[in-house]
Amino acid sequence: MKKLVYLKTFGCQMNQYDSARMSALLEGCGYQETQRAEDADLLLVNTCSVREKPEQKAYSTLGRFQRLKERNPSVIIGMVGCVAQQEGQRLFDRFPLLDCVIGPGKIHLLLEVLEAVENRRGRLCETGFGTGPSSGLYIPAYRQVSAYVTIMEGCNNFCSYCIVPYVRGRERSRGSGEILAEIEALVQRGTREVVLLGQNVNSYGDNGTSELTFPGLLAKIGHVQGLKRIRFTTSHPKDLSNDLIEAFVHIEQLCEHIHLPVQAGSNAVLERMNRRYTREEYLAKVTKLRKAVPEISISTDVMVGFPGESEQDFLKTLDLMREVEFDSTFSFKYGSRKGTAASQWNDDVPMEEKQERLARLLQLQREITLKRNRALEGRVVEVLVEGQSQSSPNELMGRTRQNRIVNFPGTSALVGRLVNLWIAKGLPNSLRGEIWPEGGQGHA
Numbered sequence: 001m002k003k004l005v006y007l008k009t010f011g012c013q014m015n016q017y018d019s020a021r022m023s024a025l026l027e028g029c030g031y032q033e034t035q036r037a038e039d040a041d042l043l044l045v046n047t048c049s050v051r052e053k054p055e056q057k058a059y060s061t062l063g064r065f066q067r068l069k070e071r072n073p074s075v076i077i078g079m080v081g082c083v084a085q086q087e088g089q090r091l092f093d094r095f096p097l098l099d100c101v102i103g104p105g106k107i108h109l110l111l112e113v114l115e116a117v118e119n120r121r122g123r124l125c126e127t128g129f130g131t132g133p134s135s136g137l138y139i140p141a142y143r144q145v146s147a148y149v150t151i152m153e154g155c156n157n158f159c160s161y162c163i164v165p166y167v168r169g170r171e172r173s174r175g176s177g178e179i180l181a182e183i184e185a186l187v188q189r190g191t192r193e194v195v196l197l198g199q200n201v202n203s204y205g206d207n208g209t210s211e212l213t214f215p216g217l218l219a220k221i222g223h224v225q226g227l228k229r230i231r232f233t234t235s236h237p238k239d240l241s242n243d244l245i246e247a248f249v250h251i252e253q254l255c256e257h258i259h260l261p262v263q264a265g266s267n268a269v270l271e272r273m274n275r276r277y278t279r280e281e282y283l284a285k286v287t288k289l290r291k292a293v294p295e296i297s298i299s300t301d302v303m304v305g306f307p308g309e310s311e312q313d314f315l316k317t318l319d320l321m322r323e324v325e326f327d328s329t330f331s332f333k334y335g336s337r338k339g340t341a342a343s344q345w346n347d348d349v350p351m352e353e354k355q356e357r358l359a360r361l362l363q364l365q366r367e368i369t370l371k372r373n374r375a376l377e378g379r380v381v382e383v384l385v386e387g388q389s390q391s392s393p394n395e396l397m398g399r400t401r402q403n404r405i406v407n408f409p410g411t412s413a414l415v416g417r418l419v420n421l422w423i424a425k426g427l428p429n430s431l432r433g434e435i436w437p438e439g440g441q442g443h444a
Helices: 013-028 052-071 082-087 090-094 104-118 164-168 176-188 214-221 242-250 267-273 279-292 311-324 351-374
Strands: 003-009 031-033 042-047 076-081 100-102 124-126 146-150 193-197 229-233 257-259 297-304 328-333 380-388 395-400 405-409 418-426 431-435
Touching (some): 003 013, 013 031, 013 193, 042 052, 052 076, 052 082, 076 104, 082 104, 082 164, 100 104, 104 124, 104 164, 267 279, 267 311, 279 311, 297 311, 297 351, 311 351, 328 351, 380 405, 405 418
Parallel strands (some): 003 031, 003 042, 042 076, 076 100, 100 124, 146 193, 193 229, 257 297, 297 328
Antiparallel strands (some): 380 395, 395 405, 418 431
């Protein structure tokens, strides 16, 4: 009988990708996933420490897992990911029934660790980083219309608020041959779109661990037969090169969307954040992008309430948002992360002020997003159909090349196909579409 695993994931796309890797490893040695933690033989929580809320949720989940183990001592509990790397052996003191701790750089050792725990060789902690990314391809056993592919791990930027370089290590790029082999295998299983992942994909290959630059890698991927779309995230503005901007023009499969985190609109705040670009430099790169690719959509990250941020600083962020008109924004309140440079500074913006600033920012972004979505009404757009709509079981959802979600009536036969949709309505967070007669059947 197969063993059951319950895997709970917190955090970003990189964590989702790591969880998929673990699922593939476990499936290969006889585990089957369950949606009920109470039924599992193995309980894993994949953690994120970039922000405080996901970290606290991970701790809460681990506490619940411990209660399940009190009722069934044979259950194995493991913590994986950034919090595991950050806290290491200390987690065993906080959670006495925890069996193993595995950092993101050691996920490839998951099966060896579990075997040791099962053979009662004690509680094990595997953290740290090697000289290169974790080896081995991740190929899912099931069909994915859109699939994540990690091209690099770690970060060299050391933004003053960010824990990533400490929990994921320095930048390590995968070889282009391994990346291309993974993408080709995914396409053979039905994948039509890949999303390339890295803390800063723009610096792919800069540390000498790959023979290509990022634009060079994109060009190679663009020649993979059967691949319809390429996306990537995340880009650091300081490394957005002219060659990468040109790649949007010349690589047909590269979608017209970029996630370009600005974080703040004030040069004084950007300098304290150690972002290494100015407001003016960021805006100049946005201008270059839109001149080269007028249809490009730009999303961003914005932080409010960073230490020392005044009301005038915050107003400069709102002004920048009005000037750029981002299609979407991932925004959040600053929270001190242990081990970062900013954690040594006085967190001097009151929580009430952070909340009020965030509310104003969110309201502005809602207005901008709705305006940009309504501007698409009456147009015909190409959509890659991903699956069932979350808003209705009788509808499908897909994404435009600009990464906008479109919900529309259709049958499951269209999943995985490119279809042309007429946009009937622009909504605050999505679009409503109808199949355009000339593209009703779609193409694979």
